[in-house]
Amino acid sequence: MIVGIDLGTTHSLIGRFDAEGPRLFPNALGEFLTPSVISVDDEDHIIVGQAARDRMVSHPASSVASFKRWMGSARDTRLGTRNFRPEELSALVLRSLIADAEAATGEKVTEAVISVPAYFSDAQRKATRAAGELAGIKVERLINEPTAAALAYGLQAQRDGARFLIFDLGGGTFDVSILELFDGVVEVHASAGDNFLGGEDFLDVLEEAFCADNQIQANKLAPGERGQLRRRLERAKRELTHAAQASVDVSLGERQIVWSIDEETYTRRCDGLVQRLRAPLERAMRDAQLQPSQLDEIVLVGGASRMPLVARVVSRMFGRLPLRHVNPDQAIAMGACVAAGLKARDARLEEVILTDVCPYTLGVEISRRDERGQIQNGFFSPIIHRNCTVPVSREEVYSPMHDDQPQVRLRIYQGENPMVERNILLGEILVPLERGIPKDENGVRLRFTYDINGVLQAEALVLRTNQRFELILEQNPGLLSQEEIRRRLAELEHIKIHPREKQENIAVLARAERMYEEHLHHRDLVQGWIAQFRMTLDSQDELVIREHRKQFMGALDQLESQNG
Structure with missing residues (x-):
């Protein structure tokens, strides 16, 4: 089976092209989005996804995220008893996604089309291919994320000569591409971007504003406190996408801080990042030798494109409202599924031909x-x-x-x-x-x-x-040789990864441990819940475990809603 994968900075997704078109596969928690986070527990078992993300708060020293930004470098990350390169961390995410696809279909995944930022360098693309090899699959093709977005929107079915600008702002990278459709060929005319600009940077601005207003030094906070703060700020950032104001209520040390910010102030503080968004847009338009009036559609994708300030800057530059009707978090993955269908020569897609461009001189x-x-x-x-x-x-x-x-x-x-x-x-x-x-x-x-x-x-x-x-x-320099890939592949085969069927239990425990870390006034209560659930797990009675887990999750939901 050939699959399409969006290997993202903050979240990753997997799917395939079947009789119903592009279809995404849920993970063990029933979610399409799997956080691109890795953690290692006390027994040196690997944890991937939501549970690892929660452990970023409770176990920050043994958890890591945003490693997509390090692809193509020789950077090592120490987790547990060993060091991991960015390719290996990405491979662990890929393995988790592949397990989800195989659980959903009962078929073995052998090949994949993986999306990458259009502005990824040669070294970063090779590192992504190496991650696929380390995960045990053949990377049939790398597809630029904006090109995948165009496929998700069905732009290949538009009239000949139609031109589109794809604006892709994800958690860690920003891409813009200009495409033209001609005689069944989707041709990329220009690409530009910034590999170090994404939603995380807009969250950094919010953190800087919070710390400045409350006279706090972020680097002096305990890792768990800072993780808790960033979770609350992430929630506030999302709230600002549909509300004029957002507030944060957080306990840091002995201080209980209630802080608010309005969308106008936040937009003003993000002005430097907005200027960084404008530069690749202008560059792509210059390279394509086009005027805004010559574009037929502008498409926004990537989770961070939900921010109102993003839609405003695009609307002002191009004099029209952009398209955003496909789920921004899923558009790249859906397009990668279509590209996988193309590689599998699906009859419905045989007339579609994709071209791409060289992103660097x-x-x-x-x-x-x-x-x-x-x-x-x-x-x-x-x-x-x-x-x-x-x-x-x-x-x-x-x-x-x-x-x-x-x-x-x-x-x-x-x-x-x-x-x-x-x-x-x-x-x-x-x-x-x-x-x-x-x-x-x-x-x-x-x-x-x-x-x-x-x-x-x-x-x-x-x-x-x-x-x-x-x-x-x-x-x-910085890239793995084939001999090194083979050696590391053999090592990864012996790494202990929690089985997929236990992911729901691991996730609810990780969430409870994170809430124990965050909610000082409810620690006895949460600790008691954890102890009771661990006893239930020891019974190995799946029916009892399932019922207790449902009750446990409901209690955590209620506690979190009451305490922000």
């Missing part, structure tokens, strides 16, 4: 001679410019700087700066030259080929000898 470092004949190093020579439709292949010819130069070092970069020091090094090819080549003679032809999965192949041809040299991008 790709090029090589060169040297130049100034007017005095002095050599200056470190210049960037683009070969594939950003927003070229992929797959794409381009080549340039380069000459040695000196007579009888023994070799040419071709250093491959991605970025938009004219100097390589401000771009990202992807790798290099060391090309030996035949003796006797004079400077300024065409020495090496360098060809870049960038495919629809974001994989770059660089091939250098020595023109005198026809010798060919290829860049092995797996050797990029």
Whole structure:
């Protein structure tokens, strides 16, 4: 079975394309959204999802979230007795999603289409593929999130020549893409974005406002207190999407603080983030060489796009109201399911063809001679410019700087700066030259080929000898080699993960422990409930456990509603 997956910063979803169209699968708690959070309990068992999210408050040192932002880096996170790379943490989320899909269908998941931010770099895309391998599936394709959103909205069924702007603001990343439909082809004309801008940053603004008004230093709060504060602020942020004012009632140490903020004040405090939203929008429009009046539709997706300030900035820039009728949290996943249907060659989708663009300019470092004949190093020579439709292949010819130069070092970069020091090094090819080549003679032809999965192949041809040299991008700093992936896959196989059928029990206990941490005046009551439920679990009587769990959850709901 091939599935579509939205591997998100804050939440992840999984589904497939079947006879009824795109269909999402619920997790063990009956929810479509699985929090992208990992935690480790005292026995070194892995916990994924809502229970792990609750443990962010009660066990912050053994829990981690937002690791999608670290994809493509070599960052390690210590949980329990071992370190985890971002790919491994993402793989654990993928495994949980796959278990949900297999439980819902009774079929084995073997392949997946995974959505990624359009502005993900080559290293981040490779890390996402590695996460799939570590989860035991073949990543059939990576689809850019805005392209997935277009599929979710059925934009491929619009008239020829229709142009759409997809605005995707998730929990941790922001993307904007401009698409055009022509003769059954959905073609991406331009993409831009910010990999470090999302709903979490707007929550940070709310936290800064709360701390400033109440003379609190957030970094001096106990981890559990700060986790509790951010949960209350997240609730207030959601309240501001449909109300003019929101309030927070929270206990921090000896202080009981009641604080409120209105939507106008919050919008003003977010002005810096709003400007960061505008920049990629303007850049994508420039790259596509379009005016706002030439767009047929503007689509908002991503959970953070629910904020009124987001709809206002888009409406003001483009002079119209955007579309938001598909659930913003589910749109990317629904589109990934359609893309999975395309890969599975579903008969209803065979006329739809997707294209994408290269999100970054790709090029090589060169040297130049100034007017005095002095050599200056470190210049960037683009070969594939950003927003070229992929797959794409381009080549340039380069000459040695000196007579009888023994070799040419071709250093491959991605970025938009004219100097390589401000771009990202992807790798290099060391090309030996035949003796006797004079400077300024065409020495090496360098060809870049960038495919629809974001994989770059660089091939250098020595023109005198026809010798060919290829860049092995797996050797990029921060990326796992195939040997390392195999080793870590074997290690992950031995990690103890709580079985899916126990997830509801784990989740209700984690929620109770989080509420024990938050509600100082009800600790004896909550502790008693926890003890009673643990005794029921020891009975191993599923009927009794199910009934007690229902009562336990109802009691927690009532306590939480009474105490905010």
